[in-house]
Amino acid sequence: MEIELTEREFMYPGHVGCPGCGAAIAMRFVLKALGEKMMMVMPACCWSVIAGPYPTSTLKIPVIHSAFETGGATASGVRAALDMKGDTETTVVTWAGDGGTFDIGFQALSGAVERNEDFIYVCYDNEAYMNTGIQRSSSTPYGAWTTTTPGKDWKKMRKKNIVEALVAHRIPYAATASISHPEDLIRKVQKAKSIKGSRFLHIFASCPTGWKIPSEMAVKIARMAVQTNIFPLYEVEDGLHYTINLKPKRFPVREYFKIQGRFQHLTDQDLEVIQKMVDDDWALLLRKAGEHA
Amino acid sequence: MKQVLEGSQAVAEAVRLARVQVISAYPITPQTHIVEFLSDYCATGKMNAKFLRVESEHSCMAALIGAQSTGVRTFTATSGQGLALMHELLHWASGARLPIVMAEVNRALAPGWNIWVDQTDSLAQRDTGWIQFYCEDSQEVIDTTLQAYKLAESVALPVMVVLDAFFLSHTYEPVDLPEQEEADRFLPPYEARFELDTKNPCTFGPLVPPAVYMEMRHDMAAAMDTALTNFARIEDEFEQIFGRRYGAVEAIACDDAEIVFVTSGTVTSTARLVLENLRARGEKLGILKIKLFRPFPFEFIRKALKGAKKVAVIDRNFSFGASGIFAQEVRAALCNAEVHAPVFGYIAGIGGRDVTPEVLEEIYWKTKNNAVPERESVWIGLQEVRHGN
């Protein structure tokens, strides 16, 4: 792979992420892409714990932990203060999980984006409330087991499309990215850095613990999500211009579902339904990008 | 300079004089005028500050926590439901040791919707680690707001300046508005003890295990205690420049009083009128106005009430399942004194019900004519309301 990435690390080892934690990989990439002139707002999420307990922190940049709902709002305040101090170089980044973005944090995010606050909001998505023990969020995909969607009550609602929700705000820049495609992810982070106003990155960050897969499969499973069009890589500028970054060979979704413990209960029929949903969503995305299936 | 200002504008002017840098507010009656004035000052350049038009009060406090942590002076105002919504983050602001100042307009809590004065909203936040001042008039609001910044920054705890809905927020009064130069002499520019700084990175608010959390809370408790002494020193400085002081409590005619009213907010000014009337008729009434509620000025209260034969606390609030909150706190202050007067608790003026001189007289006579309180709290002025269910 050809990536131009600084050799510098902005994290220390010794953090308490699970072995194979996709969120740790995502953080490492984003920090490297943004550099040291950044401040991070971190509402409650796995990383609130991963960062380590008082008096330590795994992050070498300034961080403010904040309450669960407040990712968008706290960042707005940090940005306003920096502006008042005349600091035009420091990037404000909110680093939130899917809970703090899709659900409890959605209001603050929507408010901040509607005001076009000048910050980058990064949602690392492990598709459930993992920090509190694998409970369902609106980001949990259709078909998944979680502790609050157990047994036959597996999640029968679709995964909320957060990027589309923000695109409706005419956000200057929104993009999806995956830990399995680092060049694409880093390019998008660097592109986001150069844009003013609200920018949103939705990073697919696999969770071996919550998805019941072996830790060594974390990157591979993220790659499979992209290759099956379950998690397409695309960008939207100004809420209008769609660019699809990768058009994979359309691998069937079956393989992706079969190797994850959280999907073990799905029957062949369920998988057919899911395949159709994925195909329809992909066709919709193509239309938005002005292309045809 | 003497001006006639609406109470809300008095707040806004004090915020301007304090050179606040980031304001974030969400409108709720009857705080709206404060927000509108500040919005206007920022837009016209009368104030050099950023105004964040957040989408809820919870986000409001979150934004200020973010801004203050980045090293600037901040302000917000809210009321009733808004304050209740902020509750989680009030705890956060004090735990984070951020000297945020907030104007809180006392308003009743829903349901049903009631925009009028009631102290339950602010008192329900008495455990959050915020310093609380209850103001009687617009002058006090201006002075207290300026002092609030100095006090907050000296102990690294946030301060709530509480004023009554409509009676203060929407009433025009003549006030002596300080000049900017005087205000600057009293209150220097903000210097943060700690801030988010790329040159000196650190992490605020990490996971804290039981081994150290207790010590952090103790530090806050100690800071609250210090706030009490600091306030007196700050009032000294304020008096030197502006010629005014208020005290954590104000004891009016308490030395020879047999019955002492304990009041707060605008009820105090009504009580002053009733005091004059009753004293003129030979009744030995005194008033103890409580301005500083948190930290609770135990010693001042014990001292002021030492000679009283009876204490009548007037609460424009209620803690369900217990009693009026000021009464609870006064009882607690007195209970370990060797000798203390019985404390009669009265509930009046709930949800904007007027506390007239007649109401206060009723309270006086009830107190005088009963040897001991008939119950924990006596509700004054209850009516039989008969409308269909």
Added chain:
Amino acid sequence: MAQKSQAQLTAENPIHIMPRSTQSTEANKTGSWRYLRPRYEEKTAPCSAACPAGEDIGKIEMLTTQGLFKEAWETILRENPFPGVCGRVCFHPCEGACNRGEFDDAIAIHSIERFLADTAERNDLKPLLERLPSRPEKVAIAGAGPSGLAAAWFLTLLGYTCDVFEASAEAGGILRWGIPLYRLPLTALRREIAQIEAQGVRIHTGRPVTADFLKDLERSYQAVYLACGHARTTALRVPGEEMDGVGDGLKFLEKVRNGEPPPVTGVCAVIGGGNTAVDVARSIVRLGGEALILYRRRRRDMPAFGDEVQMALEEGVKLTELVAPARVEKDGGRYVVTLRQMKVTGEEGGRGRVEPDDDKTIEVVVDRLFKATGAEAAEGWHNPPAADTGTLALSHCTLATRDGRNTLAWGGDLTNDIKSVVHAVASGKQAAIALDTLFREGPDAILPKFDACVVGNGPSLSMEVYMGGERRLRNRHVVSYGEINTDYFRYAPRMTQPRLVREERVRTFTEIDLRVSGNIAMREAERCFNCGLCNQCDNCHLFCPDLSVIHDQSAQGRHINYDYCKGCGLCVVECPRNAMTLEEEIR
């Protein structure tokens, strides 16, 4: 004044403790969580295991990709002194084993090998190879063919003095006197022989090793390696075989190589199905004749390289399958060859089993007939003895240790089942290692020593490993296609080596396969998975969630920080080429 009082107030009210972290998490050694431990461990690529000379092919391709052509070339020379030859004439079993073949197309390993040799030639490169200190023993070698010259090469690297005795006027054996120029130009061959001499090997041409000369050699040399090859064509054993018009295929090729091609106008039949038969046929075409190959089995059973057969047919060579000679009779100036027709009665060892189809026969009339049905040792005593005490029969050579006398060894076509150049090189290497072990430690140490330097599951040996090079650290496990993470590779077609077109080919003996540019060679080498080898792709460092893969100045370029490594295994899975291993953590 306000400033001062505020500063005083603040100083008097310090915060003793608050929720704010200023230390790193480095004190938390998360390595204690681990129950599996990753480590860098290179393994064996299937190509190198399939190569009879055990060339470190994955490494060669990696170096070529990096533009390190000299280093890549030297890597070949450590295991095989004939890259220019093998890159042209080897049957490349490596390509059959190539894992990339299951992904899209196998790597054109032979093209790259040839390119590297051509590059060395064009730039007149001199190799810098490891050599062991000089040893007193001297070895005589009979026959300067691929096996003998390879043995001399390896023995010289091991520190021995070698004298090669060659009967003919020039060294090379089958390379000089058998394989036609259009497959192997003289310059390429001469260069590699000169390179062998440059290492210190002395080649004495015009010195045939007779039985008597052998006795002399036995007195002055501690060992004699007999690599005389199979110089005599096997007889057809049919009536009429002795006639003038029935020639020896090998002798024909020799004459052509000597610049004295016999006249072959008219129809010339060639009996046989191996490379020699095809070489003879294609040479005939180039000399103006019509060639007809007569083979007892089917085309697909022919031992000759399929590519050669294809080109032969394109060049106009005719092929008659399922015929065997019965007798040859003269008819005026021409010859009538009676052929028994054969039929296939089953499959056996990958080839058809044939027997005569009743008494059916056909006749062909030809102007000349060449025998190319196989070869055998020119003298009976060239052959190795039967297994006996004191005789060690190894996979590619035989050793006879005799008390009180020197050692005799045999290799090349004399001992090998598969008679090819690369197998001959394997013989030379095996003999060199066996003799070195024999001299230093004795005969019992030979098999254990072989075990210690085998590539994959054998029988190929690695001289680099034997001499203690870095390759000895490689795990024997042969990497299979399933162990490659193909997510990191895109489909890319195999290179095409340009070739003379048919019209150009049939006129001359000019080399058919043309040179390729460095660009083409590097791009092809880049397709190589480098199975089991670390090519510094840095995926491990990139994906480690615990920052436990640390860049350093070591040869590996990185190491694992076991203080923090949690053993998640991501590095091992994301290594595209299985150059890491995950094993149980032992505490």
